[in-house]
Amino acid sequence: MPTSETPSERPTIALALGDAAGIGGELAVKILSDEEVLENARLILIGDRRQLETAAAMLGTGLDLPDCDPETDSPASLLNLANIDPAAVSPGEASRHTGAAALENFATALRLCAAGGADAVAFTPFNKYAMRLARPDYVDEIGFINAVTGATKDGREFNVLDEFWNARVTSHIPLSQVAERITEERVFASIELTDQTMRNAGFARPRIAVAALNPHAGDGGNFGHEDDREIAPAVQRAKEKQISVEGPLPSDTVYLRAYKGEFDAVLSMYHDQGQIAMKLIGFDRGVTLIGGYPFWIATPAHGTAYDIAGQGIANPNATKRALLLAAKLARQGDLVPADAASRASAIAKATAEVSTAAP
Structure with a gap:
């Protein structure tokens, strides 16, 4: 200034x-x-x-x-x-x-x-x-x-x-209600909003990672079907709109990858999935x-x-x-x-x- x-x-x-x-x-x-x-x-x-x-x-x-x-x-x-x-x-x-x-x-x-x-x-x-x-x-x-x-x-x-962002699909709701709120439309809209908001903030083409809901991204349906049936189709739709996005990626490693510079943002599925990671990295x-x-x-x-x-x-x-x-x-x-x-x-x-x- x-x-x-x-x-x-x-x-x-x-x-x-x-x-x-x-x-x-x-x-x-x-x-x-x-x-x-x-x-x-x-x-x-x-x-x-x-x-x-x-x-x-x-x-x-x-x-x-x-x-x-x-x-x-x-x-x-x-x-x-x-x-x-x-x-x-x-x-x-x-x-x-x-x-x-x-x-x-x-x-x-x-x-x-x-x-x-x-x-x-x-x-x-x-x-x-x-x-x-x-x-x-x-x-x-x-x-x-x-x-x-x-x-x-x-x-x-x-x-x-710093320059690392976290976004959410759901936020202030009970954990027991999260899975039912993870729909293709809601995930797709969240990806679009994250992309547009970050562009408004100065990112030319933000690289977005979408976190999985279930352990190991559902493990092919062994640990739930939301990742395959709802999240993956939303990511594909976003790619077709030329948004730079990958996922669903296992949430136990995606924040490490993002913080090391592979992505500009992570889209989490629920409040504490992202909050815990972000606060551990830099609470102050x-x-x-x-x-x-x-x-x-x-x-x-x-x-x-x-x-x-x-x-x-x-x-x-x-x-x-x-x-x-x-x-x-x-x-x-x-x-x-x-x-x-x-x-x-x-x-x-x-x-x-x-x-x-x-x-």
Whole structure:
């Protein structure tokens, strides 16, 4: 990035504070002193100033963060929703009010980006149990994004580790339901979406490996028929569309092959098939990226780390990588710096409908 850029010429990232009982406030405060992040992106933090002040005091540092002002071109600012009192938060304990605040923060960030006030969204870790306490129908980020933005087509979560990507056919469902969801159409659509999303992210022709569902890729039907009957035909259809794809490949070796450079991405069949591999390879570097929407959404791949909340020892590296990746991807689009009036209008739209009961 040219050092001559002003903050408004950099990609603007709406950074929603996650669960207040976890490490999100600490991560945000640490990021605010990271020169590399602030040289590559302009940050608008969204949440409660008191949450950040509590984290800064715990870390023994100050909090030099102005309120978000459309007239001021600051490298970082805060859209203060004043929605969570730290005195009512027990570190490491999920609660309805921490979940409600996280939902408000996320919805506001999504609305701000949809209104043109930011180029990408990021968030520090959420706790889904807490969010369900506040919103019982909450399933995952995809469903919530659809509800807030009115999207008619689901996006998809990707795990990114350096230049290595992982995608999923199924995600947040019980393991007992996975096999019935592995259909030729679903696998084919997932291959297509992975290919298109990675092309949008700058890959000329991504090389995709499709993981098998069953041990030894089904072993010719001895260990199940999904690999032969559903996954293999989907891979063949994708090849006929000139997508660079191979599979189904045994999942106990495909991640080693990909990480050594044979593939750019692996398409896993279920959540933990890919998550375990990615977190073993680089827990402190992994980023979860949500694509398929008009703007990118990124977060560290780890969780709220309740076990170390309030101790000041959280590692901000994955959060930093999430923000840098979001800024990099946003730069590949058409960045048009908004004027003060446009920024003010976007902020007004983002905050006019703040509600945890419904998007």
